[in-house]
Amino acid sequence: MTDSAGGGLRERKKRRMYETVSETAIRLFLERGFDAVSVAEVAAAAEISKPTLFRYFPAKEDLVLYRIADHEGEAARVVGEGPTPIAALRRHFLAGLEREDPVTGLNAHPQVLAFHALLYGTPSLVARAQAHLERSEAALAEALGGDLDARLAAGQIIAVQRILALENWRRIAGGEAVEVVKADAVVAAGRAFDGLEGGVARLLG
Known part of the structure; x- marks a missing residue:
């Protein structure tokens, strides 16, 4: 060998x-x-x-x-797929919604809902997950250029993705059908990434 x-x-x-x-x-x-x-x-x-x-x-x-560790550098990997960082991230997030990727919050499998309830319902896990988000943000900022404007842009992007996913999970955990949430999630993601496209484009020049 x-x-x-x-x-x-x-x-x-x-x-x-x-x-x-x-x-x-x-x-x-x-x-x-x-x-x-x-x-x-x-x-x-x-x-x-x-x-x-x-x-x-x-x-x-x-x-x-550990179950979500593979997603830590995901945004940083995606931004290079173009044509702009936000266009690449939008496409990636919408594709995740389409396949009901658990990381988007849009998944009604009982084990996925139970895992998210464990994660979001345990204070020490919420605190530890914040460190995961901060590492994701740092990796994305580096991929965007590493300066202050890149860090500001990365913070906005990671926050938007987190809030969109959390909203999807909360609605499904509350009993709403995936099909209903999915339609709204696509619209909400579109609005969110439209907003990012303008703001981030100005930051990154």
Whole structure:
């Protein structure tokens, strides 16, 4: 086996470990509540030691947020697809609405609704998620140029995406049909990105 092959296998095994432990933890948290489950109980259920768990997940909240970790640099990756940063982000967000991507909040699957209820309903997770948003914002600002105007633009973009997704989730969690929410969500996203297009274009020149 070559070093590169060995490295690839190690990375796959490491990723599987992250996924297995995170999903085990989320299952327990959904069953009993975030604060009612200890890290030691998660480690036992995942059949690893507590020190091993902390090597993968430095904080208990990270066990939950791992599920959305892949989205952290998403906006930064998308803006280069053009023709303008906002046009690329608009297209990406609308495509997410069309396929009912959970990250847009537009998904009625019971497990998705339960995960979002856990995330938004647990104060320590809300606080930890803020750090996730700040890293997303920093990555996007860097992709937009890294100066103050880029940071101002990134802050607006990340806030708009967060608010749109949260509104969609709240309505669906409140019992509204996905089809009804989806139609309104597309219109709302259009208005929001129209507003961003003007403001961000001025900031970025």
